[in-house]
Structures are given as C-alpha cells and as structure tokens.
Amino acid sequence: MELSRTAAVILGMLNLGLRTGYEIKSTVDHSTRFFWAASYGQIYPELARLEEAGLVRSERVEGDARGSKAYELTPDGERALRDWLSSEEPLHHELRHEGLLKLFFFNAIEPEQRLRQLRLMRSEHERVLGELRQVERTLAEKDDPGFPAEVLQMGLEYQAFVIDWCARLERRLAKEAKAAETATRAKGR
Amino acid sequence: MELSRTAAVILGMLNLGLRTGYEIKSTVDHSTRFFWAASYGQIYPELARLEEAGLVRSERVEGDARGSKAYELTPDGERALRDWLSSEEPLHHELRHEGLLKLFFFNAIEPEQRLRQLRLMRSEHERVLGELRQVERTLAEKDDPGFPAEVLQMGLEYQAFVIDWCARLERRLAKEAKAAETATRAKGR
C-alpha cells in the first residue's frame, strides 16, 4: 500500500491521538507545516479515501451539533503508518526558495538593490524563527506530546543558519557597495 | 506584470546568455534545481507565453535541422526581470522534507528502525552534497558565469549542516538504543 505523503501526515497525527480533520489541520499548522504543509483541500478528501480503504474509521461525536467526526486508526492503518515510517524508499526532499533564486540572478540589478533583497530574505527567516520560538514557548507550557524536541530544534537551527549566512553576505555586499561608491565619487571629482 | 516563478527563471537564464529551452532546462538541472526546479512541461509552454506577452523573442537557428529556437529578452523582458528581482513582495519559501516528517512520528517505530531512517536521511543529503561538489569542480574548470559562488557555497553549507545534525542525532539515538538493549538484557537474566 503506497501511502501519499498527505495520507502519512494524517495517519501520523491520528496515531498521536488527534481526532478531527480540523484538529489535524491546526496541529499541522503549528508543527509539521515548517517542513510539510497540508491544506483542508487535501485533508478532508484524504480522510474520506483512507476510510474507504479501511485505514481509518470515524464516528460522529455524540451531542456535537457541529457534526464533528472523530477518526482513529484501524490496525491496517497502524500497519500502513509503520510501513511508511520504515520504508527504504528515497525520501522526498524539495526546497523552493525564491530568495536564493533571486540571488542567482543578482548580476541583473544594482548593488544597493541586492542588499535590499538580501535584507528582505533575512527578515523573512527571522519571522519564521520567531514563529518557531513561539511554538517552543507554547510547548514548554503545556507539555504537548506532538512536537519532538529534536525536530523543533532542527527548525530553530536551520533558520539560525540561514539568518547567519545572510548576515555574513550582507556585510560583504555592503563593503563592496561602499567601495564601489567611493570609487565612483573619486572618479566624479 | 506579475511574473510566475517559472517565468522568472526563464528570463533570468536568458539574461545570462542561454538561448534554447533545452539549454535552460539543462542549466537549471545543475544549478537552480537545488532550490528551484523546473521541468520541460513548464519551460516550453512558458516560453511560448512569454513570447506572446512580448517579454522574449525567438528565431529559428539557421542551418540547424533540429529546429532549435534561439530566444532572447526584449527590453520589456529585461524590465520584467529587474522588477521581479527588486520586488518587495514576500519571498516564496517552502520546504518539503519527508525525513523530518518521519522523525516527527518516530514514536510509532522501534529505536533500531529510527536509526536506520536517520542514516538513510543522512545518506541522501550526502549524495546531494556530492552532486554539489561535482558542480563546484565543473565550474572551477570552465569558468561558467552561470552559478554565483555565494549561492553554490550556500548549498554546500546547507547540506553540511543537515548532515552534521543527522550525525549528532544518530549518536544520541545509538546511545539510547544501546542503553535500552542493555536494560532489556539485564532484565532477561
């Protein structure tokens, strides 16, 4: 049984004790989202497919007029989750980073513009770092089982790494831009 | 004029002096692919759309029976490229990392399986690091203008960072697995 990655996220979340599609979505949004996102448009149809395939089962929550459905793993679902977790198939790994893409073509714009873009890139990573720190604080408070410390730590270190890399390159570009300016001014005299 | 990212890649590559769709694709494959991939199924239709929009123009290469089309930027295309490069719009940044996703759900499998998965994850990053080193060597030889040293360096450092992180966690998990095993054996006696 080849599991789609969305299916894997769902089974994993159900295994952690989450119950509704809504719960899964909001947990994803402050945990796996940083390295694997999922939208309602994926989650609800996938839950239906998984039930069809017998990997999960659901029941309406009694006395809940909102029509909540509580899902749980079936034995087949648990097996499918473990199979995916143990599979030796190549791991999907994909990065889409518009900041780096721009950097690649930096020769087409002026040094001052380059510096601006680099600062923008750094500030966005700083925002994400801030979000992760917020997650860290929230987790420390209510001892959530749902975010292994190692993975969160990895996220924090990754953001810090990129931020540091940006800062280093900014210093270099600033120096170069200044040198270029000085040269221009000397020439202008 | 809102440029799709694929369009931006194409304009950037044409600005670097590449001419055909094929050339763009193969250059992407050993350069931007590491942080922004593109397939033929995106490149050829996008080239046609860009020509329609007047951002690029093409001519058939004379005496080439393969039907090669040489593209170049129009002034509008150059402007669109610079506009995108200077835009203050939030930068798209997306990571999809199945290894980290598995790690997130590691409690569902045995310690030895966890170690196996972590090693698999590290080995894939080592493969990518190897590819980047190969790119580095090729570049050093033929002084290609098309891969800014900073961006390549970033790729190398990023891979090294993840590999190191994996190695550290592997050591921890191995220690824990051993301790668990010893405990089991002691109990078994």
Place this chain on the structure above:
DNA sequence: TAACACATGTAACAAGTTACATGATTAA
C-alpha cells in the same frame, strides 16, 4: 552503428492552494 547529447513539444496526471458555503460553540 550504437549510444548519447541536442532539441521541441504535448497529454495525462498528480498535487496543492484558495476561496467559498455553512453552521455551532465559546469567551469577552
């Protein structure tokens, strides 16, 4: 003469996002 690189293109499919519709519950 075979394999590989050059070259263009498309059709079918898979994956993912966004925006909307709908309504209940809870806390300020």
Place this chain on the structure above:
DNA sequence: TTAATCATGTAACTTGTTACATGTGTTA
C-alpha cells in the same frame, strides 16, 4: 452581541511531474 474558534466540505484553479512522440547531430 460580536468576534474568535471549532467544524466539515467542495469547486475552481494553479502548479508541477511523467511519460511519450519525434527527430537530428556527434562521438566512440
């Protein structure tokens, strides 16, 4: 009573991948 949160779901759209069809040029 109003805003936020809980809750399910879908339709339209965008993006991206894979596999195929087709053919030329070059090199071992």
